[in-house]
Amino acid sequence: MSDALLRVDGVSKHFGGFTALADVSLEITRGERFGLIGPNGSGKTTLINCISGALRNDSGSILFDGEEISALPAYQRTRRGIARSFQVPRPFSSMPVFENLVVPLEYVVHRGSLHKADTHREALEILRQIGLADKAETPSNQLTQVELRKLELARAMAARPRLLISDEAMAGLSSSEVDEILKILFQLNEAGITIIMIEHIMHAVMRFSQRVMCLDAGKIICEGTPAETVANPEVQRAYLGA
Amino acid sequence: MKRGGAAFWFGAAVAIGLAGLAAGTIKNEYVFFAGYIVLMSVALATAWNILGGYAGYVNFGTPAFFGLGAYTSVVLIQSVGAPLVVQILAAAAMSGLLGFGTGLMTLRLRGIFFAIATVALIVIMETLFINWRYTGGATGVQLLRPAPIPPFESYIKMLFVVMVVIVVVAVAIARYIQTSWIGRGLRAIRDSEEAAECSGVPTLKLKVFACTVSGALMGAAGAPMPMYLQFVEPASTFNLNYGIAALASPMIGGTAHWLGPVIGAMLLSSLQQVVTVTISNEMNVLVVGVLLVVFVVAAPDGILGLFKKLKRPK
Amino acid sequence: MLEAILFGVLLGCFYAAVSIGLSVSFGLLDVPHIAHPAVMVLAAYCTFVLGRYGLDPILAGLVLMPVFFLLGMAIYRFYYETFEKRGTEAGVRGLAFFFGLTLIIEVGLILAFGVDQRMAEAAYIGQSLKIGEMRIPMRMLVAFGVAVVLTAGLTLYLSRTFTGRAIKAVAQDEPALRLMGANPVRIKQWAFGIATGVTALAGAMLIIVGPVEPSLDRVYIGRTFAVVVLAGLGSMTGTVAAGLILGISESIVLMQFGASWAPLVAFGLLLIVLGIRPQGLFGR
Numbered sequence: 001m002s003d004a005l006l007r008v009d010g011v012s013k014h015f016g017g018f019t020a021l022a023d024v025s026l027e028i029t030r031g032e033r034f035g036l037i038g039p040n041g042s043g044k045t046t047l048i049n050c051i052s053g054a055l056r057n058d059s060g061s062i063l064f065d066g067e068e069i070s071a072l073p074a075y076q077r078t079r080r081g082i083a084r085s086f087q088v089p090r091p092f093s094s095m096p097v098f099e100n101l102v103v104p105l106e107y108v109v110h111r112g113s114l115h116k117a118d119t120h121r122e123a124l125e126i127l128r129q130i131g132l133a134d135k136a137e138t139p140s141n142q143l144t145q146v147e148l149r150k151l152e153l154a155r156a157m158a159a160r161p162r163l164l165i166s167d168e169a170m171a172g173l174s175s176s177e178v179d180e181i182l183k184i185l186f187q188l189n190e191a192g193i194t195i196i197m198i199e200h201i202m203h204a205v206m207r208f209s210q211r212v213m214c215l216d217a218g219k220i221i222c223e224g225t226p227a228e229t230v231a232n233p234e235v236q237r238a239y240l241g242a
Numbered sequence: 243m244k245r246g247g248a249a250f251w252f253g254a255a256v257a258i259g260l261a262g263l264a265a266g267t268i269k270n271e272y273v274f275f276a277g278y279i280v281l282m283s284v285a286l287a288t289a290w291n292i293l294g295g296y297a298g299y300v301n302f303g304t305p306a307f308f309g310l311g312a313y314t315s316v317v318l319i320q321s322v323g324a325p326l327v328v329q330i331l332a333a334a335a336m337s338g339l340l341g342f343g344t345g346l347m348t349l350r351l352r353g354i355f356f357a358i359a360t361v362a363l364i365v366i367m368e369t370l371f372i373n374w375r376y377t378g379g380a381t382g383v384q385l386l387r388p389a390p391i392p393p394f395e396s397y398i399k400m401l402f403v404v405m406v407v408i409v410v411v412a413v414a415i416a417r418y419i420q421t422s423w424i425g426r427g428l429r430a431i432r433d434s435e436e437a438a439e440c441s442g443v444p445t446l447k448l449k450v451f452a453c454t455v456s457g458a459l460m461g462a463a464g465a466p467m468p469m470y471l472q473f474v475e476p477a478s479t480f481n482l483n484y485g486i487a488a489l490a491s492p493m494i495g496g497t498a499h500w501l502g503p504v505i506g507a508m509l510l511s512s513l514q515q516v517v518t519v520t521i522s523n524e525m526n527v528l529v530v531g532v533l534l535v536v537f538v539v540a541a542p543d544g545i546l547g548l549f550k551k552l553k554r555p556k
Numbered sequence: 557m558l559e560a561i562l563f564g565v566l567l568g569c570f571y572a573a574v575s576i577g578l579s580v581s582f583g584l585l586d587v588p589h590i591a592h593p594a595v596m597v598l599a600a601y602c603t604f605v606l607g608r609y610g611l612d613p614i615l616a617g618l619v620l621m622p623v624f625f626l627l628g629m630a631i632y633r634f635y636y637e638t639f640e641k642r643g644t645e646a647g648v649r650g651l652a653f654f655f656g657l658t659l660i661i662e663v664g665l666i667l668a669f670g671v672d673q674r675m676a677e678a679a680y681i682g683q684s685l686k687i688g689e690m691r692i693p694m695r696m697l698v699a700f701g702v703a704v705v706l707t708a709g710l711t712l713y714l715s716r717t718f719t720g721r722a723i724k725a726v727a728q729d730e731p732a733l734r735l736m737g738a739n740p741v742r743i744k745q746w747a748f749g750i751a752t753g754v755t756a757l758a759g760a761m762l763i764i765v766g767p768v769e770p771s772l773d774r775v776y777i778g779r780t781f782a783v784v785v786l787a788g789l790g791s792m793t794g795t796v797a798a799g800l801i802l803g804i805s806e807s808i809v810l811m812q813f814g815a816s817w818a819p820l821v822a823f824g825l826l827l828i829v830l831g832i833r834p835q836g837l838f839g840r
Contacts, residue, residue: 053439053440073439091434092437094432103441106427298648300652351830357588358830359830369817527662528664
């Protein structure tokens, strides 16, 4: 029980008459690589939004490192160690690339000790890790799609999270670009960061994840190893069926 | 920006010094009458920009904060005959409180709901003061100016210099916010509030802070108004025109930098006075409306943005 | 008191009708259309001008509807090309644009017509109907009638016709609509045109109900947004309910406390709703 970093228990979320999540429960251990799959509209992003705090769950509990976080605003959850990237990149478009990272550095990592921090240098470090160092001074509204995806990840990394949620970071990328992102995620995991990956690119999810969960219409339909999940007839029906 | 600090304060000192010099040498009182209005517009535009430009939350209710500041002065003058400095500080406190309360109630919502709520503020304030007999109700109050504090020979010259100081304070505060981590947080909110929140920025707290500071500065800018006009009544005090200029000036001058509202307000206010005197008051509003639409559509970064584009080597 | 409530019901339906265009343009299409009341006042003045040529206000309103429909389509096209396409910063600039538009319309009206109040002339304006002890102004009944027809018509259009339902669909799930092959921009443009056309008739009612002056749009910003927000964005039935609530409250306040407190009702109601239940009565 003590090495469960995240524990979601019976979480539901409704939008008017529409049920986006129905009684979803899962547990993620420290250091795990967890994959979340499911067809469009199955509730993956809603679940992520409830975990990160962009939405409030209507019922159930969410425990992060033993602490109930359902009532906390998103910025406090980030400060406790949950970071996420967005499916559609949302850069701080009026800022150059490096400054995008300074925001989480100032507001999460160095809160209370700003005068001692060299956030510019730290931002460059992270950019170097992710391969965007040469674009550090570029206005972030001039980046290509791939670079924007990397920036999303870099900004989440800059918050020095314990749990990183990557929401379809690889959508629309070429095969080599997917490998690039995967490599970075593996590196982060080796450094101790627990990672939840939401993806449609099956081979990436299967290579990366230790455990995979499949959602459909707000409910869990399968949970297990990548091999088990792929072979599951329910999963196949959800993706290929009506 | 750290190097620019010394230059800024030197410039501020020069500005105040020049103002004092002008007060001592220029005889024509009209210069100070007109100059006061221009300066007041700069203060209001600068205050507006802290929430509107930096954070991206449009406030239509400048007249509410400005007017509350003016009426706070009226109450203090009528009750205890308070000196101008006390009036200004009290006005800032009251309008700051109004900003805090309004912000807390409505800044959780989307920008347009906040904007509409600020329109409501004007009507509420105006209705309240129309019905309050102590401050003269709908007909208003007349006020007598006390003697100017030496070395000022006339009260208007004194008000002029006081307004210069208020502008310097407002611009200094705006500049500090802009260049600090607070400003970065506000810009993150403006660019993508969701991403800002997920990057650890306490969005509601920062927005409420910006709204409070903005309101307080608007109140301070309104405090000397009763003494300037020597007559205060609700309809003209809560006049929407103050709100129009406060919004249009930064949009025209540029919203990203504290210099934008300054340039925008100086140009717009001067233009407004010229048009009002030579053509008509209605034409003045039309000119502002047209300029606002033109700039918002064609030059979204304002005059400062145009400068930047010209400077960039092609 | 009964008279106040009855008057309030009539007034409320009128408020619902003048707000229903905004329910579509802001509630469904998410356009920050604070120029809506100004466009309505513009239509009221157009009705007045047509009245000078002998046209009855209701007929004038009907004539103006297609004109304002085209105007609405043009405004939306411009708004979309300039602001919505460009994304993020659009919020502030879009609001500022419509604010500027409001100013231009208001001042344009002052320059063209002066600040004096203008009235429409018709047989039913100035007469009252006696029901028992109460006297109901005829013009209110006429406006009520038109309002009911207009509101019912628009509600039916949105729920029964193909384009109407496409409009509701684009408000709820634009990507899905795109996947089905429909062009959301053209649908929104059409919807905004309809909302503006409806507002033309609302403007005609405005000048039937009472005299108009160029600054009338200011108080109607409060009323129309109060109705739309209280209703819950995009809800047509909500608009009727909210309109009635506003109409009756205003009528009671008017009777008890006098005219100087009446403008406060709409804005006060708006603030209360925003503070307590921002999604309104029937909101999503």
